[in-house]
Amino acid sequence: MSEDAERLLAGLTCRIAAQDSDGRWAIGNWFSDPLMRPGRLSDGGEDRYEKQLEGYRHRWTLRWNGFLYVEDVATSLTASPVGVSGAIAHDAGDHFEVRLGDATLRLDGWRALAQHESEITR
Template sequence: MPHSGLRNTAAERASYTRESATAAAHGVTRDLAFGLDACTPRQQQLRALLALAIFNCGRGSAWPRHTPLHELSIYTFAISPRCDELVIIAEAPRNIVGRLVPRDHLPEWGLPGLRVKRECGNGAELVHLPTGARMTVTRDRAGRLDHDATPQTGLWREGRPLTKEECTVLESLPAMSAQAQTLLGALTTRMSTKDPSGGWDIAMWFTDLLDRPGNGRSDGHARRLWGKGNRWELAWTSDPHPEDLLAALTAPRVGVPGATAQRVRTGWDIRFRDALLALRP
């Protein structure tokens, strides 16, 4: 891959994702696409599962356990998707790890099956036992981890097997096609994306950073993402604005390659091959 092409594409990707260009370069594909959705099957499964956990909260939530994963929206971070790893670059990595990983006195906290593999001074390496997918949460702008550090008390580590309750939750989730996993995983990888020209901003699903008059959506923070197979629906009552999310999923370069949008009476339908994600704001 020509160095100039990689460098230019990484800088362009970073202008959308809030990564550093160095971090973005690790996800750029050989054909110089952004690579936000180019990943292994196990990464695809993890990203879709994270979407189900993050985008269900408040009234109407369909997630089958209490979890604070939707509270990730209160933190500021950049997501750096790579082929076989999901990297979160944040100012408060320990706080984010503490919400992602179950712990001794809060066994239902976090994502079922997610464990700490290694803790470092600037973050942690995580592994998802059911899929084998890897995550890194770090303060380093390039997405790297440094020296090992004292573990946080109570967080479940890699040697802790799946609990019966975790298995029950995972088994209760509806089946999902690979194409649907791509669409749902795109919701996860685009939580922090923005238009470098200032036209839209997902802003962690928490606020309207563009401060547009008359466009506020402040009816709480209820979200519901559910479906089965190839058909899924996402409803939400707060930011981001529907047009912003639509752009993040379908705009040239940053959108899911091949995804299309159709305006319908109750919102928008996003299609990716045979999969449908209905956006119902």
């Protein structure tokens, strides 16, 4: 694993309970939304807590199918002052990428992203 990838992945665990003081985003330990935003990010099925991290060297992908807005994870890794210094987020349409040096962490939370987009279009 590259050093930059190690910093990004460590950043995920260090921010597991992070919440923006202005109420714009929150991680909520990956199980709930401390901001109590409207909508449901899981179908309530048994797979709602499924998460998968895979990768090699400097390219990693984190996939999940229940609570957590993709944007919240990207912001927790990049926002000042809590973000990983030097990390930047890129909206790639169907997922987000957080980059740091030579490392890329793809954030793929399809249900969360679809739910968030449907709330925006209402």
